Amino acid sequence: TFKLGGNLAASRTAHLSLFAGNVSSNDNTVRVTMGSDVFDFTGALDSSDGPVWDTYEVDLAVPSGVDAISVEIIDGGGSLVWSNATLQVTENAAVDGRSEHLGVSSLDLAPGSGIVSAGTGLVSQPGTIDIDVPGAVSQAILFWSGAMVGDLPGDDTITIQGIDVTGVQIGDPTFAFPCTPCGALTGNWFFSSYRADITSLGLVGSGANSLQVSMDFAAQNSGAGLLVVYDNGTTGELFLHDGIDVSVGSFPSVRSTTVRQYFDFGAASEERSARLDLFVGGATPGNDVIEVTVGGVAEQYVGLLDASDGAVWDSITLDVTIPAGVSSVTARVFTPEASPIDDVVWISAALSIAGGDAPPPSGGAHGTIAVDPSMTYAGGFATVTVVPTDASGMPLGSGLDVVISASNALIGTVVDHGDGTYTQELAATIVGSDTITATVGGEALGASAVLEVESPPSSIFGVRDDGSVVTYSSIQSAVDHADCDDVVQVFVAPGQYWERVWVWGLSGLTIEALSAESSVSMRGFDLVFSDHVAIRGFDIHSWWHWAGVRLYGGWYSNHDILIDRCVVDDMGDGVSCSSGNANIGIRNCELTGNTLSGIYVWGSGPYYVDGCLLSENGLSGIDAGKGDTEITLAHNQITDNGWICPGCGWGIYRYTWNYAGPERITLLDNAFSGNLGSVQSGKSDKNVYRYDLWIDATDSQAPYTP
Structure with missing residues (x-):
């Protein structure tokens, strides 16, 4: 028994070392007792140092208040000679950049009802974090981790929704394994982890959220996880531990396991519900173990780390029942030594204990x-x-x-x-x-x-982030001055505007027609080298222009553009997109009566067309251009297209002379009728030209049925 002194109220880590000789079998157990908690390490002494000799080491997380640690070896029938035991105890300071273990986070959690989490692997980028928040957002915390070749810090900056965020290092570069042969990445891989509080960015709200993230570690971009504290009117007990702890099955003793995390709280007279949220990187599907101990009873979850968020990242949520009288929960994530190819990089653990029902709302819902x-x-x-x-x-x-x-x-x-x-x-x-x-x-x-x-303050006006207003004499003037005036939204009141507007080199601007009661009519838009621009609610008519909304391509291409609730008719094309544009959304638009196509896309993407009416266009409802076009068509009505050339205009059409494959078109719940394309057996019907080339057979949907 080791008697402990010092600050017993602090969270501490202990490193236990044992020497034993004449070990005849591995039928033995090293038992460690700390307060009311008992931990058995079965088969710990297995002559791993050679015949009849063993060194066993293990890291222990010491709960606050524990003043003694007892160690015993229980022999199951063989023989051994126990010669030595040493215990080194260190206090865990809640600071960033701690060594290889998790500990109480240096970031204070906001009060709230509970915690939800979600993540994404980032081997392929960008990744998307989809998270549902069941209440008002109290705090949003982003974690990320990856590997470098050599003992080097990783990427402390992550990009979320186009915003660069710099985090604090919570896990020192930690050696995991040698990668060989790995080409340019051959060498010892070191993992590190980072954290940032992104609450003030306002990117996360109540309900469904979808956030794109990307980062750049030299060897491996493991993944990112978002942890959200929410408030639904109750008060929960919330705990966060973070850092980095690596477990590789082929490593001896201390490096093949992790330090248990202890969550201490006051006991209650009734049973309570809790959630344990974990972020773990590096794992490949295997025999990885998550062990949760409640009231001295341990439960192991095997094989949950299966890269469910994408290689190589897992966001795990476990429901935990806390019996009456129990005042602690422990957790650890590790790889059994019998699984030498498995490894885990544990980043965080959060425990949230429910505070009871929310106050009942009037009416009961x-x-x-x-x-x-x-x-x-x-x-x-x-x-x-x-x-x-x-x-x-x-x-x-x-x-x-x-x-x-x-x-x-x-x-x-x-x-x-x-x-x-x-x-x-x-x-x-x-x-x-x-x-x-x-x-x-x-x-x-x-x-x-x-x-x-x-009430609108003017026919044409801009609004800054702080709500202040700037008035303009024309739509073009408002767009031209948006950057220097710090305007993020341009509003246009109902009326006829004889303008065609150029949007050149702008980022983060919404141009919206106040057309809920009467139309805002104009001649269209040309977008050049712009990003994160939204155009909403305009009626666009001008027969002598090529397209209602034209997105230039090549060196002048655009990305992250939304065209929403616009009506375009009597043009060449309703919307025309040259090659090189990316992340283009066309939503809830009416693209009708145009001489050529409702939408013309010449390669690249992805494009998303959702909830649109594409009707009575001269050639096709949608002309998808080159073979590398990536486009999703969902919930659209595509009707009566092809009148200018019956037999050569379809609901959706693609060129085939430069078809580059693979199939890149996804159709979801679209309605086709009355289109006038020609029928080619096994290839085309009147609605879809070359449907044999459109549908990716690996998508989780049935192929288009002619």
């Missing part, structure tokens, strides 16, 4: 409701999002009867997204405050949202 934006101008649009939940704040899922009510005009019907979120568009037509409510299954939701609607 639980959930959240939000409107985005929360302030707009008469003639603008907003999106209402409802997330029905149970009493603990967890989303109830799809298939519910959700009805949204507002003083302003609601558009269409409520859309069930299948992930627990429900949305409906709203047209802002009434100046003043509009309190938006909802019912779920006929019961009133206790929460509500408020939309503020103001």
